[in-house]
Amino acid sequence: MSLLSVERVFAGYGGMEVLHGVDLTVGEGEMVTMIGPNGAGKSTLMKAIFGLVRPTSGAIRFAGEEITGAAPDRIVRRGIAYVPQVENVFPSLTVRENLEMGAFPLRGEIRKRIDAVYALFPALAGRARTRVGRMSGGERQMVAMGRALMLDPRLLMLDEPSAALAPNLAATVFERIEEIHRSGLAILIVEQNAKESLRMSDRGCVLAAGVKCLEDAGPRLLEDEQVGRLYLGG
Amino acid sequence: MDLFAGVVNYLVFFGISAGIYAVLALGLNLQWGETGLFNIGVAGFYAVGAYTSALISGPPPDVWGGRIVGGFELPFVVGVLAAAAAAGLVALLIGIPTLRLRADYLAIATIGIAETIRLVLKNEAWLTNGVWGLQQIPSPLYGGIHRHTSGFLRANPDLPSWVAQIVSRAYNGFYLLLVAAVLVVLYALLRRLAGSPWGRVLRAIREDEDAAAMSGKNVFAFKLQALVLGAMVMGIGGALYAHYVRFISPASFEPLYGTFIVWVMLIIGGTGRHGGAILGAVVVWGIWAATDFVADHLPFSAPQVAALRILVIGVLLEGILVLRPGGLLRPRRPRRPTPPPEPQIR
């Protein structure tokens, strides 16, 4: 049984439907990359999974339990973490405080979690007291991901983590993602810069016009000539 | 039958009050309902209109012992026009610095304006006779009508008492017709404007100001026009009030109550519909009057009763906001009661 299963989900914003019956599964520890043209509904799908957009029909299940339309703070407690594409940190809070907010539902000791995040993102450890608003784009992305990891999620959803980052920073981000993947977390990632992502993914799927149209093992999708032409910029 | 006379006279009084409030509500609808300008300073424009008309058409100070600038004894119509002009001017002065601000800043600014106006009216006694107010404001055609009704009553001493009671108050009936006429004219005018391309731009600004700006409209100019025009309407309302009650003072324009009631009228009647403004004025004024009757039978003191009545209106407002924010009259075109909130995902 998959960890996450999205079954024929329809969803949209204020009368405009964006997802027209999407199916998707993510298995335990699997990394799945979603690619597709702008406006295809990739971000919407993530928001629907996370309870920020209510599906008009269809079901979403996580670890066997139905979570369709549940509120985000409940979904976080179930074990899904979500990093939005933009505005994904608290700029007036310090690095340490951002991480603490990620562990808000835990009332007690979070020292170990913070250390684990610092182990993954060593650059953050020395800047615990810096206000995140003053940090660079790459550092902020690390804070955003670190925050998401604080509750030890089983599934991590990343919306275009390398967008607006310079290539060398993007590479660093992907290295970290690969490390996170190796540690056993399932990852669902939406990416424009799909090549890197597909290379390390177990599976990839193409979302176009609100429906999933292609799915294959990550590296094989990368090699597919048609996919390359249409969605990966040749 | 005396009861009948009493009821008729009361209804006339009711109609005049509701009518004046309806005029104010029409002005507010132009500013808020059509254009989305959050003006909490209604009472300020209303006061400016009332005072201007009173000063223009009132008797010179030596007649009644006050100190003012004015007292030109000009005709009623001149007073009303001057009231509109003065209120419009104040709106212009306020609008220029504040209309580029966000809604809540405009709201706070308009509260401040209304408060400042009230302070000036109260403190600058050389201009407005301060707290003592303006007396003997002439009502239009009062002399002539009064002569006729008195003459009629004298010539027919055997009239049944209820007829006499109604005839003796005939001037109020005339004033009611006057207010109604003004209301009809303003309503027709505003509806015409609402249907015109100018009106469409205003609604576009309310719905999405950025989009309107991007399509090339000078948003600021349109907003200013709406503010000024709406203020002029409110000024006319103020003039009608002054000439009816014949005595005004700064205390008559306790900012929040006047402003609040007009807002509630508009919201309950249906924001954006000029008909809604009038309907709301009648309904809310009716409820207000009803609370007056009910309160007479309650064992509370006068200040308590006054407070209770306003509480009723307040609860009414909150109820409408929660249950039926669009108001009683739904918008003609599918529209929101307040400008759309920032895009929220859930």
Added chain:
Amino acid sequence: MDALARVPQLIVYGLVSGSILSLGGIGVSLTYSILGFSNFAHGDTMALGAYFALAALSVLSGWGVSNRPWGALSFGAAFAGALAAAVILTSVAVVLLDRLLYRRLRGAGRITLMIAAVGVALGLRNAIQFAWGPQPLYYTTKIQRAALIPGLGVRIKPDQIFILAVAVVLAGLLHLFLRRTRIGKAMRAMADNASLARVSGIDTERVIIWTWVIGGALAAVAGILTGVENKFVLPELGWQMLLSIFAAVILGGIGNPYGAIVGGFVVGVSEEVSTAFVSAGYKPAVAFGILILMLLVRPTGLLGRRD
């Protein structure tokens, strides 16, 4: 010359009234940044606190708690107890208002919320008038002697020192709360980005309740201190101060509680000092002038915050 000579003393008065404005303004800034609207009912919340304190005071005195003045202050134990009771009652009241009203309007947009707040403002004021009547009620009838501060040539009363001290202590406590506690940090997070706060798993409704509690508590204290300073309270007390409070908040940067503190003192001092040059009746106009000036020149305020 005479006008200028009065300025130092007026500055002292301004710091006292500024303390009260600061405490009131903090609540407005917090509500704005976390709930997303300008709470026009905040002044009347202050009045509510002031009146609750009077009621509690008479209850406590009736139970035999002594109000014998502490030292040179004009009040004693009973008043302290009344203050605590009023703070609790006011916080409960504003939370109730949220649960009954504002919560149902959560997604309705800033302007609807402001209109609702105006309704609440009028409702609170008239509820106060209904329960306690329109005439002034006295906190104390004794006249305190103002002591001369050596070296500065200004006088200050013990009660006024108390007011200043309370403001400073509460501001400090708020600072610690926002910086050190979990809920305080969550409040700052929500002020930054409410949507991300939900995504992170922060219990936003809980944070909102805390915002009301803190805002209500500070409003109650501000209202009570107004009663201590003016010696009496009126139902309109709150609305009369609303303009000055908003001027303070906008001056400091709406949404920034520290800005509200700075703004409060600046507006307070400005208002008092202005009386050396213009009639005291125009004090609200001074606040309004500051407000308009800020809105035109620098709408984000002195300690600006993103809107």
